[in-house]
Amino acid sequence: MRAPTVKIRVALLCAMSIPAILVAAPVAAKTLVFCSEGSPENFYPAINTTGTSFDANSQIYSRIVEFERGGTKVGPGLAERWTISKDGKEYTFFLRKGVKWHSNKSYKPTRDFNADDVIFAFERQWKESNPYFKVTSSNHTFFNDMGMPALLKSVEKVDDYTIKITINQPTAPFLANLAMEYAGVQSKEYADAMQKAGTPEKVDQEPIGTGPFSLVQYQKDAIIRYKAFAQFYGGKAPIDDLIFAITPDSSVRWAKLQKGECHVMPYPNPADLDAMRKEANTKLMEQPGLNVGYLAYNVQKKPFDDVRVRKAMNMAINKKAIIDAVYLSSGTAAKNPIPPTQWSYNNAIKDDVYDPEGARKLLAAAGYPKGFSTDMWAMPVQRPYNPNARRIAELMQADLAKVGVTVEIKSYEWGEYRKRMQNGEHQTGMLGWTGDNGDPDNFLTNLLSCDAAKPGGANVAKWCNQAFQELISKAVTLTDQAERTKLYEKAQVVFKEQAPWLPIAHAVQLTPVRKEVIDFKQSPFGRHTFYGVDIKE
């Protein structure tokens, strides 16, 4: 009677024995693997707003002007030089000659890049009559958000390698706006060929660019393979192959980096930071981010229409405790609406000192000796500028209770949250911003201008101050950076006096990379680009 039992047990053991456990093959030399966090929406950056999409597309497309690697300075791209008319309204771009296009299975280019491609890049987003205006989507978010439809007067081809752009009023950030991802240049010849073939959407699915890497393979949620483009106008990239291994979980990305399954990873989990600093095979790159997280006071609602109340709130909240408890080592205290890495940052401004007693007195002077009740909106999601809004709200709630202010924390679904705040339904609420183009105007006009204070606008303090508005409106029309800096510094003084926000923190950008990676540079915009990066053999 024993034998059958043994048989069953043997069968069980066999079933339990897992096949030979294998280790992943080592990554080949000169192949750089980036453990990216997700799949790009598609390969047409002009209709997307996510860093994931920009990371995937930046490798493929070039723009007429480019941000320097690791910085916000604008330099030559597909245009090797440009001139600006005295009135600041005419930009003439002189394009590079001999710039080659990538090719793929369905398309082999017959000509080099020229002015027609630049005009196509503009008109596709600008003119509804363009056959590609609605292809894939007509939602050209950044083109619209940067005010291009109102700003552009004409885009003309002077000759095959010269483009003249005329704008309606002088706008200092115009050049920087053209270095953003949405302005990536696509091939007009490819677009025409695909339209003729009846598959126009292929242009955005099987991209052809002039960038340092060409797309080889994309499998949604799995992998993006690029090959260094040998004919890139700037010279071939030091690495041969670039692979995006899509890895959504941050702890798993870290495990892969430790094991050498990838070389660079974005967005580490704050809980892993200590381990990352100790790990011998990796280094944790840190750089102040071009962002700001803040608590906005709705100045159109009582009691926040009184500047004394807003100032008292700022004095009652212990900012340092929030940074220490919530941002850990990944944030620095904010005092201005723009980050310290942004030119024109006014470092002379003194932040409101944590002083609960002083806050109480100020509240009494404003007619609230016993305090008051208010709501405080906290984002339901983690954002690059705010790792845990709910926790921050709780800390603020405790601080404010000490000066008699009773806080009720509120939250909504993320889309609903933004919509309601932009409509001004809150009394106080948290939000933030990450810079798009390295220009202070991008923060100040989007977040604090009178136009943005209208319902639905991103000025969630609903604060419209004429002195501030005049300063930023004038600054945006000037081309001299020193003059602009003076105006923006003054604007920051007005902001500090009027206190429409409690600026909370600027999150530090953290990028863990393997030690063998050479010359990876963090982008202030949070992008991950790999031209110029090398790996030790």
Place this chain on the structure above:
Amino acid sequence: MLRFLFTRLSLIIPTFIGMTLVAFFLIRLVPGDPIEALAGERGIDAARHAALLTEYGLDKPLWTQYGLYIGRVMSGDLGRSIVTHESVLSEFLALFPATIELALCATLFSLLIGIPAGVIAAVNRNSVFDHGVMGISLTGYSMPIFWWGLLLILLFSVQLGWTPVSGRIAVTHFIEPTTGFLLIDTLLEGNKAAFWSAVSHLILPTIVLGTNPLATIARMTRSAMLEVLGEDYIRTARAKGLSRFRVVALHAFRNALIPVVTVVGLQVGVLFTGAILTETIFSWPGVGKWLIEAIHRRDYPVLQGGMLLLGVIVMSVNLLVDLTYGIINPRIRHTQ
């Protein structure tokens, strides 16, 4: 048998309509819309918001939208994703083989271990093995997938270096999908190294996804076996002098299989649910992760289409399970 089949098939139609209703209206009860989700912190002005709602056909009354949707579904068009602008069906077909490959391995894993473990535990009732199996299966059943997955990665991948951390295959292997099933595609290409790489990548996700069904199947097999082992015909078989193996394997096990098959059928739904988390942890490019992302982004066409397709698959598997009863136990076939 045919009548049974037709009865079951006719039930599929109202279930299908119910599913389309749930898939369509449930997501619309959640606040926010796809345009808001796309806008981010930047916000969107009312005019552009309205224009985009019109472009996506989201400005029409809900019932009109539903009617149009059903019309398209009937003609086999599940629409396009609002986020990627790709066809929902093509995205599903590209991702589904990964989910199926993982789910099949997890099912196999849970059956190959769960059934023998349950049988041995029942045969050796109250033994150390029995208590061990039941204790372990209770632990397995209660194990949160996320925690379990990360624990295995830390131990087997990071500490011991035995298995790769995540993904379906080492990035050094360039495999163009033919069937979408990597185990098959690598063999079709005759690339043994890639095949073994795919196998090694399957180990941890299979264990994580298969743990919960394994625990359920082991417990169910044990209790079904215990019930059957107490039956008169088993005593008769033993009295006839049949070997213990024959009694257990041929007489008891076959009869105990019926409730087990039911549970296996129900586990298909559990596997798809578990796949959502397992796919996220192991960067597994399947439909679970795809649907979760669609919820975050309010990608209505993807959610509607994905839920519908998965629903149809779960229904089909359950129908197959019902038909399997008849094969396992002829008495059921006759009573139908």
